[in-house]
Amino acid sequence: MPLEIVTVPCLRDNYAYLVNGPDCVCLIDAPEAGPIIDALDQRGWGLDALLITHHHHDHVDGVEELRAKYGCKVMGPKAEADKLPPLDMALEEGMNGGEGDGYTVPLAVPGHTLGHLAFHFPRAKAVFSADSLMALGCGRLFEGTPEMMWDSMQKFLAMPDDTLVYSGHEYTAANARFALTIEPDNAALQARAAEIDAKRSGNEPTVPASIGQEKETNPFLRAHLHEVKALLNMESSPDAEVFAEIRRRKDSF
Structure with a gap:
């Protein structure tokens, strides 16, 4: 079932x-x-x-x-x-349980808080990420470090593209506006931002979104990419430093 x-x-x-x-x-x-x-x-x-x-x-x-x-x-x-x-x-993490599509994998995803868990249902292709990975964003680093949160993002990057991400807040429209300041020419992001505006004008939720969409458009999952580093003039910087710069910019957006 x-x-x-x-x-x-x-x-x-x-x-x-x-x-x-x-x-x-x-x-x-x-x-x-x-x-x-x-x-x-x-x-x-x-x-x-x-x-x-x-x-x-x-x-x-x-x-x-x-x-x-x-x-x-x-x-x-x-x-x-x-x-x-x-x-x-x-x-x-490691205390997996449940049967069939209800099989649940708790994932340690510190950053927003030090003990934050996400709940992955791999057989159902769903992950409940709360304030770790968010639609077009990630949670503010109230307790953890950028390096910690970037490590947490790797767990989401490793998931199949058709995994649906159920995050904890309706922040997507603001996240889209910020993402466009990082990658203004990202066609997939432009299209997603327009779709989000249409949904919000009808008071529709913008979640869930697929991991595939997030990989294409979410700047916090794209800090390792050469094209993003080039836009930030950080071509030689470690991935976690690029992530930290994107988070710093979002905090003051």
């Missing part, structure tokens, strides 16, 4: 994701409980498991209300357990 993935808009610009798999319904992040309860009720679903990506309040504020209502098992990064609601299972 293929996964059924439901995007749940929360707060001002967050996304949570319901994943109805072969043997359970799980939730990726809980920014607030109300919209998630509404989405579950509309479908007649319960909630078996709640997977937390990182400790920021806009990803965990709904955890306790959902746990109380559904009795779901709460799982999240062991490295951030002291900053999270109580965990029923503390997760690390």
